[in-house]
Every structure is written in structure tokens, then in C-alpha cells.
Amino acid sequence: MSDETAPDDTMRWGPVADHPGAAAIDAALWQAARLMAEADTVALACHVSPDGDALGAMLGLFHSLREAGRPSIASFSEPFVTAPHYRELPGLDLLTEPSAFLEAPELMITFDTGSLARLGSLEKNARAATDLVVIDHHISNERYGTLNIIDPDAAASGMLVHRLIRLTGLPLNNDAAVCLYAALVCDTGRFQYDTTTDATFEVARDLMGFDIPVSRLSRALFEEHRMAYLKLLGDALERAQLVPEKHFVWTSVSRDDRERFGVEFDEVEGLIDILRRTAEANVTCVIKQGDDGVQRVSLRGIGDVDVHRIAVAEGGGGHRFAAGFSTTDDPETVVERILAEL
């Protein structure tokens, strides 16, 4: 699921403890910095099928640690490929294959990853880690670390990495700045979601002190697609169905569809951002079948609708306005269940 790219209403759920104060977060970040200083190697990981925030946050700290001369590795689970629109993020070529990741890291840090299961094949490495630091902004985070730094008020996990670097005096170099900028623009929808605050602009301003290729990044991240994807998009929109009485629109992309158009699973990530433009809909759903046959269901909501609730009922997670879950049921059955919930 790469459904973390929309705002959440941070006042809506969770006990007060889910919203640690600034001092508590800073104390936890200092604790993480101490662990990083003591570990022989710092092992970084993010969730399966990483999005711009997961990659950007992880690579941001990776570049900082490398600049500081701290031995570190970074990885994510198989399928060990990143969507082509992340190609401008520096450091993808420095990632370690998950099979070569430390089996029992002294210190492992996860980014943007709400649960151990979301680490995919790296879950076993996380379970074997002596210290496990969890850096995330998902309110549904299961707090599976030995040190959990969860800030639902942060617009992106990259915001927390920036805070860690600036708070503790870790070096911020150009590559780190580009990665953190990518994390920020991806999870704020290019400063368009309600998560966009003075804090996000302050971080953006700090990062802009470096040489950020703004327009090149923007085109790669948000605009450019292969013709094959645009053809698949046309087909998926042609088949999209509006359920007017439920203000619901949905479409699906099967494994066969992707094979027919020659499109990889990760390339279809942004389809929902097109379909959610439907004026008649408050809830948008895209059901994408992975190469393993499993259906990944992405939900987007606007207004009073809480799609997080629907996703949680299906064993998934996310935010109030952007959530998702996985299922082996066929798309029609899934949609029937969602419609019943609405």
C-alpha cells in the first residue's frame, strides 16, 4: 500500500498519548541519535513498495550518516525495485538487497512503516534487532519498536528525519536535502493537502538552502509517465464505475491488465490521484492486483468520510483521508463490502 500521501485529521482518533509533545519527541530523537552513535552499523529500512516519503526519509538519514562517516546500510523488502518516478532520488544505487541485510542488526531504524508486517521480508531482521527505532507519522502505527518516535502531526516521516538531523547536529548534505524534499512534496501532495503548515514550509525553506532540482524532481515524481501507463490509465478510467448514491467511484487494474499494457505494479501507484478528481465522488477506490495475485485496495476520502475506518475493518491501515488494505477477494466482492460500510 502506498496510501500515505494524503492528510490525516490528527485530532480525530487515538488517545492523547498518540500525540506526544514536542519535548517528548525531541527526547526520543536524542535517544535515537545516541543509539546511532554507539552502534557499529546503523541498519535502515522502510516499507514494501516504498513511496516517496518512505524512500526519502530513509535515504535522507542514510546520506546524513554517510556524510558523518557512520557505517550504515539501507534496504527494503522484495520486490526490490522502486517505481521509475523515484529515479531522481540520489542513493537508490547505494541500497542493499534485502537478502544481504544484517540478519540481527545491533540497531535497526524503520521509516514510514506502520507495522512489522509492512517490512515484508525484513520483518525477521527487525524482530532479531537488539534496538529497533521506529520513525513514523501514521496514527495507526503499532509501536513495535524498542524506541517509537511517532508523530501523527508530522506531514511526512521525512519531517521527523529532518528534525532529527537538525536537532542533534547530524550533517545535512545536498543528497540528504533532495531526498527529504522529495519526502515532503510527496506526502503533502506538493503542499496541497491540509498537512501543509508553517512547519512544512519552514523545513522546505531549510532544504531549499541546498541545490534542489525542483522542476526536474516535480516532473519525475508527479507528471511524467511512460506511454504504456497512459494507455493503461485510459483503459482503467474507461472501466471506472460511479455509484452516485454513495458518492463512490472505483476501478481496478488486474495483473492481466498490466501484462497487456506492459506496466509494472509500482507504476500504477498514482492512478488513484487521477480518479479521485471525480467531482461526484467523496470516496475513491482503486484495486490493483500485485504480481502475487493479491489485490491491493487503495482508498481516498474527502469531507467527513473516514476511509481509515473501512481499511482497519479490512485489516489495513493509513489515515483518515488515505488508507488501504490487501485482500485475495475479487474486486466486485471487495467493492460490495466497502459500499455496505459507506
Ligand SMILES: [Mn+2]
Ligand atoms: Mn509518509
